[in-house]
Amino acid sequence: MAEERSTLRRELLQELLWAYGPGGQEESVRDICRRELEPCVDETWVDKAGNLVGFLRGSGSGSQEAKTYDDARGTRVLAHMDELSMIVKRVEPDGTLHVTPSGVMYPANFGLGPVAILGDNVTLTGVLSLGSEHTTKESLRIWQTKPDKGDKSLDWVHVFVFTGCTPEELAAAGVHPGTRVCVERSKRTLVDVGDYIGSYFMDDRASVTALLHAAQVLQSRSQRPSDDVYFVFTTNEEIGGVGASYASRTLPGDLTIALEVGPTEAEYDTTVGGGPIVAYSDSRCVYDKAVADRLMDIATELDLSPQAAVLGAFESDASHAKASGLSPRAGLLCVQTLSTHGYEVIPSSGIAALTDVVVEFLLNPA
Incomplete structure (x- = not known):
């Protein structure tokens, strides 16, 4: 029992x-x-x-x-x-999303990877991204966070959400400033760690x-x-x-x-x-x-x-x-x-x- x-x-x-x-x-x-x-x-x-x-x-x-x-x-x-989640601050011309936190945490708390974009009409999948580590000072946003080069902790100004959509497609899905963005379901599955269990x-x-x-x-x-x-x-x-x-x-x-x-x-x-x-x-x-x-x-x-x-x-x-x-x-x-x-x-x-x-x-x- x-x-x-x-x-x-x-x-x-x-x-x-x-x-x-x-x-x-x-x-x-x-x-x-x-x-x-x-x-x-x-x-x-x-x-x-x-x-x-x-x-x-x-x-x-x-x-x-x-x-x-x-x-x-x-x-x-x-x-x-x-x-804890993210909230869309603006939709960029290339269809990426600039997000800020809803609650107290940093991007590293969530980790880079898949996110769910809770549009008014459709829930879309995006990716919380930083960009390529194979960059120089010309890519200053990324360079600042590199452990062997920069001196900045990874923060929300450094990351973005890649959507694979155009602004028009996002608008049709009901994505706009104020839309919530959550860690995607695939990262929320319980794992066993000895006598412990883990998840976001x-x-x-x-x-x-x-x-x-x-x-x-x-x-x-x-x-x-x-x-x-x-x-x-x-x-x-x-x-x-x-x-x-x-x-x-x-x-x-x-x-x-x-x-x-x-x-x-x-x-x-x-x-x-x-x-x-x-x-x-x-x-x-x-x-x-x-x-x-x-x-x-x-x-x-x-x-x-x-x-x-x-x-x-x-x-x-x-x-x-x-x-x-x-x-x-x-x-x-x-x-x-x-x-x-x-x-x-x-x-x-x-x-x-x-x-x-x-x-x-x-x-x-x-």
Whole structure:
């Protein structure tokens, strides 16, 4: 049974990884989440920010007829659907695209290679390109980045997207400034690395998978959480935590917990070979100590070897909500991840561990 659940989790994770979900255009990911979530909760809806919300009534909420959202105690558990991507800044006369990042990363994080251009009418395949390394100073844009000659780090001004199309063909496909460009599906297939798995966009598809699985586990048990639970699959986390802020403002409850990838670096004393990461602070907020302590205790009781961390250069849906005064309490639970915002690697058991901690916290938060 455990092996079957592991296989199903992996299949769902792969399906989510293959779905394109740039910020503001998360529909493909949301459709998969809704399909998986609806059988497990009492109600689902999509709010005005594009978040998918699943409501699970707590055992202390009373009957459905007596239930009103306004007077309910609730816990919001969030995982974001959007991914790091590129956005077209201009279409050049030769049909190439100049792109800028949507989210914080450099071209090297994605690597040169195939990309999906999400035109309004047609999705096209392009290639994120730099140009030939066999060049001299006459090709200054390339020369600047050569490790044996130049002194510039590869940045977005150096690369372009080759489309093989004319500007007219691109216009017919609905490609224009503002069109999203994503790492192509062929580069998003899970690979096994010993006891680990790797792919682009574990951030945040691994946590989305864990949150969906947590809803499934709770649905399979006769015991319900005492408080109402809102499973929220958020939009636009990578560009400001917009969806989470809206959900925290509009949904009941005073506690917001985000599920994320967590950096594994010596400065945080975290490793990818350790257990789930529980954050006590990040660059935007100090998380509530009682919440972090409880997450640590649960993971310890489950023999998961949790890692406490004070994170810098990191933000989450929960820290955006708390820093904006939209959630009085917040927590952050992360799957330990190598190379965040790059080609990300997590333990094969990482999603299951995150699920177990979430389920136990919702059933026994105190």
